[in-house]
Amino acid sequence: MKSDHPGAGTEWTGAPGLMSPAAGRTAWKAVLGTLRRYHWLYLMMIPGLLYYLIYHYIPMAGLVIAFKDYNLMQGIGKSPWVGLEHFREVFRSPDFPLLLKNTLTLSLYRIVFNMLPDVILALVLNEIRVRWFKQLMQTVTYGPYFLSWIIVYGLTFAFLAPESGLITTWVRDHMGISLQLLTDKEWFRPILLMTDIWKNTGFGAIIYLAALATINQELYEAAVVDGAGRWKQLWHVTLPGIRDVFLMLLILRIGHILDAGFEQVYIFLNARVYEVGDIIDTWVFRRGIENLDFSTAATVGLFKSMVGFILVVTANKVAKKFGGSGIW
Incomplete structure (x- = not known):
């Protein structure tokens, strides 16, 4: 479209936003x-x-x-529509408040207690100057990450089995105390956290080590010139250098706050600790897989995705407001 203005020639004057x-x-x-x-x-x-x-x-x-009221024989297309009936069924379930409480509690524990060990281990490894010893420590701490939760539970059971575990047997023989840690409601969550830290800290530290490697070494030299010791260098150079990575991982964890670690919880769970250990995912597994109630499983999955999306967007905006870069 040509403009009527004199001298405009072939200048494009189409609708705003359109490209010539x-x-x-x-x-x-x-x-x-x-x-x-x-x-x-x-x-x-x-x-x-x-x-x-x-x-x-x-x-x-x-x-x-x-x-829909999904039926395997009828398929997705022919199953009858039920609207929001499954959502009402889930939210009105007498088990849902307890499941939500357990899920949020475990997730918050993981965020609060499991992120700091990653940072601390990375900072410690970063300060090691003997190369072979640093590589050895990285290998030792990173190794458990490759073990499945079944193997981790097997190791935990070998130490904490009520009657035959190494630790429980020693305590019983020397102190006369019978430990039932794997079936104790007060110890179930701490055991989950400790095993999760042992398994995943090495992997989390590698992420922070990669971030530490990107810090400009001239900043440390400038800090030394200004008279800063190791602690001040850590506080003013190292920690600000990994702040954005920490915030990014924090935002991602907040987005998965309704994912309390299904595989680990399901393997460690037993009837005596259902009150503190049964989470949304284990309940959905029983309803969706064991009872073939796929509609309920899809309902809870959609609910979790919506909550996660809202939390990620909110956390990203909060991170940017406090000076972080966020994840987009």
């Missing part, structure tokens, strides 16, 4: 040039994109069963 044909061709040439220049990097992205597309986005179509 010439600008559009230029943009496409820029995009194609970028694709040609970084084509190997984009090819490397394809497997990851396909993974999320196949296993995370396409299955979202199945969320429709949260609003």
